[in-house]
Amino acid sequence: MKHESIRKAFEEFLRARELKLTTQRERIFERAFSTHEHFSAEQLYDWLREEPGARVSRATVYRTIGLLAEGGFLGSLDTGRGELVYEHLLGHKHHDHMVCMECGRIEEFHDERIEALQHEACQRMGFVLVSHSHRLIGLCRACARKRGATPGASASSAPLAGQGQASAAVDD
Amino acid sequence: MKHESIRKAFEEFLRARELKLTTQRERIFERAFSTHEHFSAEQLYDWLREEPGARVSRATVYRTIGLLAEGGFLGSLDTGRGELVYEHLLGHKHHDHMVCMECGRIEEFHDERIEALQHEACQRMGFVLVSHSHRLIGLCRACARKRGATPGASASSAPLAGQGQASAAVDD
DNA sequence: ATATATGCAAACGGTTTGCATTCAA
DNA sequence: TTGAATGCAAACCGTTTGCATATAT
Numbered sequence: 001m002k003h004e005s006i007r008k009a010f011e012e013f014l015r016a017r018e019l020k021l022t023t024q025r026e027r028i029f030e031r032a033f034s035t036h037e038h039f040s041a042e043q044l045y046d047w048l049r050e051e052p053g054a055r056v057s058r059a060t061v062y063r064t065i066g067l068l069a070e071g072g073f074l075g076s077l078d079t080g081r082g083e084l085v086y087e088h089l090l091g092h093k094h095h096d097h098m099v100c101m102e103c104g105r106i107e108e109f110h111d112e113r114i115e116a117l118q119h120e121a122c123q124r125m126g127f128v129l130v131s132h133s134h135r136l137i138g139l140c141r142a143c144a145r146k147r148g149a150t151p152g153a154s155a156s157s158a159p160l161a162g163q164g165q166a167s168a169a170v171d172d
Numbered sequence: 173m174k175h176e177s178i179r180k181a182f183e184e185f186l187r188a189r190e191l192k193l194t195t196q197r198e199r200i201f202e203r204a205f206s207t208h209e210h211f212s213a214e215q216l217y218d219w220l221r222e223e224p225g226a227r228v229s230r231a232t233v234y235r236t237i238g239l240l241a242e243g244g245f246l247g248s249l250d251t252g253r254g255e256l257v258y259e260h261l262l263g264h265k266h267h268d269h270m271v272c273m274e275c276g277r278i279e280e281f282h283d284e285r286i287e288a289l290q291h292e293a294c295q296r297m298g299f300v301l302v303s304h305s306h307r308l309i310g311l312c313r314a315c316a317r318k319r320g321a322t323p324g325a326s327a328s329s330a331p332l333a334g335q336g337q338a339s340a341a342v343d344d
Numbered sequence: 345a346t347a348t349a350t351g352c353a354a355a356c357g358g359t360t361t362g363c364a365t366t367c368a369a
Numbered sequence: 370t371t372g373a374a375t376g377c378a379a380a381c382c383g384t385t386t387g388c389a390t391a392t393a394t
Contacts, residue, residue, distance in 0.1 A: 042382095062385070118308060231360080
């Protein structure tokens with residue numbers, strides 16, 4: 001889906017809800033959809049204040065991001081450090097994330113078989129699946145190399161009563 | 173793994189790090205491991221202050237939960253509402269979660285095939301997997317029934333530029 | 345004209361921290 | 370005895386909110 005039609009969808013979304021197309025919403029929308037990276041609300045706010053033109057307040061950034069998320073334009077992903085990051089959804093096929101615990105880098109992956117098994121699990125449990133959040137936490141290739149770990153090899157998942165070294169494991 | 177040995181592991185963990193076994197740590201540990209539910213730090217704090225005996229401050233609860241998580245005794249799970257909940261890990265096989273967006277209920281599920289596919293994905297991407305967080309968000313059987321939805325049937329995943337109704341989709 | 349949106353600054357809620365005091369080892 | 374742990378209250382940080390003002394329709 002290309003920019004033009006996404007923008008159309010946004011305008012229609014506002015109209016359908018009888019919301020106004022303000023300069024702020026326009027700028028926030030444009031900036032959010034002009035990046036392919038994941039960004040936090042604060043990040044987006046900073047980007048906007050660096051740009052020349054109308055000022056946008058932090059409150060409006062948060063409010064508009066909320067709107068965009070409700071409308072299904074943006075998806076949110078929790079970094080695990082009490083901060084949400086967003087990405088645009090329209091024109092992007094579904095994917096899950098790998099988050100590097102060292103550098104924060106976020107990679108995307110997708111496996112249709114996993115999706116299918118999720119549905120199967122819901123079937124079993126009588127659960128109505130609406131959305132899901134699937135994050136793999138570990139080391140990206142670059143950070144793994146720096147640490148001398150073997151990429152691909154999962155770190156032994158024995159976070160047991162271990163000794164001193166962290167391990168933490170924000171496992172679910 | 174039964175209580176006795178878990179406790180042993182905890183004491184050993186403290187000793188290994190040259191940390192002291194205080195009455196507070198003892199009480200926090202005991203309370204945390206005496207429930208099979210998921211609990212928040214605040215929740216645990218409340219439980220403790222209802223009990224007779226030594227008082228434990230909120231700060232110590234947070235600090236000790238942190239310790240327990242580091243030691244691999246507790247795993248944390250983000251509710252999606254800016255709050256972490258914990259569960260004890262020792263003596264529990266790995267599982268993932270289904271979170272009811274209506275009533276907050278947390279169910280557990282597990283599928284070895286999904287675990288395997290995760291590893292496969294990491295292999296592909298050269299990512300060193302340390303832990304993961306896999307949450308299915310939707311309606312538990314009871315809430316689905318109340319709403320007249322069909323349990324098992326995934327809500328159409330078309331959160332597109334839709335009309336008025338929410339849909340939100342904190343998808344990843 | 346008028347309901348909606350904005351900006352500001354204050355409030356929030358969960359979590360963390362600095363520091364004087366208390367306590368396990 | 371003494372370094373580590375606790376309690377308290379203040380600080381933090383991302384996010385939300387109340388209210389007076391500005392603005393799209």
